[in-house]
Amino acid sequence: MDSGLQVIAMAAGQLAKTLPLSLIQRLAASIADGDLCNWPAYHVRIVTDLTQPHYRSLAVDFLDHWHALAAHIAPQAVASALLTAALVEQSSREQYAIELVWTGPDIGAVPLRRTEQALLQVIDSACQRLLVVSYAVYHIPRICQALIRAADRGVRIILVIETPDRLAGQQTYDTLKALGPSVAARCRVFLWPLEKRQMDDSGKPGILHVKCAVADGHWLFLSSANLTAYAFTVNMELGLLMRGSPLPDMVESHFDRMIDTGLLANV
Secondary structure, three states: OOHHHHHHHHHHHHHHOOOOHHHHHHHHHHHHOOOHHHHHHHHHHHHHOOOOHHHHHHHHHHHHHHHHHOOOOOHHHHHHHHHHHHHHHHHHHOOOEEEEEEEOOOOOOOOOEEHHHHHHHHHHHOOOEEEEEEOOEEOOHHHHHHHHHHHHOOOEEEEEEOOHHHOOOOOOOOHHHHHOHHHHHHOEEEEOOHHHOOEOOOOOEOOOOOOEEEEOOOEEEEEOOOEEHHHHHOOOEEEEEEEOOOHHHHHHHHHHHHHHOOOOEEO
């Protein structure tokens, strides 16, 4: 096989693991519709269409790799390689899979995904719907940026959060302020009202202690980790990242039902 084709095939496979299918399709269309005779203008036209900085940087690396190591491969062949890799990756993602997610000491016993990395994958994979639930929210800039990106590409986002500052006897940060106005303005935010909670014998209410995220009824992130910098860096946290199976859709439907019945209230 032509070594250039191998270079393109491998690079396309790596890119397809990170970029959403819709972006790969746009990138492939831009690559196919061009002339290599004026590489600088061709390059600029392609990357200008990608507005998200991280995705644009990955696309630039792919184009530079092509130009440096396989410049004789025609644009149409490169576009075909990208589309093929993206469709194969999409098919693979649609199969049932589950991974362990971890924050804490890395002892190398088993392969583990990092907590923040797994949550970012769920958020960035969302095409239509995203549900995020957490007890605590504090200092999570990369997660907030990912939520803003998702909202700006048309994803309907529901955030279900606890408000520790509102619970009797507790004084802490305001959860909505921790999310920031840019996130709050792009999402539907729900709380569990105190009057809807069960109480113990001393009158202490239950708390919303769930930490999960669901994308399009297909991806499910379930973890002990709150949405905090400590949970992503120094705590010991364990969770699961799942794609496929009925479980993600069941979790999403469960929260939708709580919203529909008024058990959860819109802020």
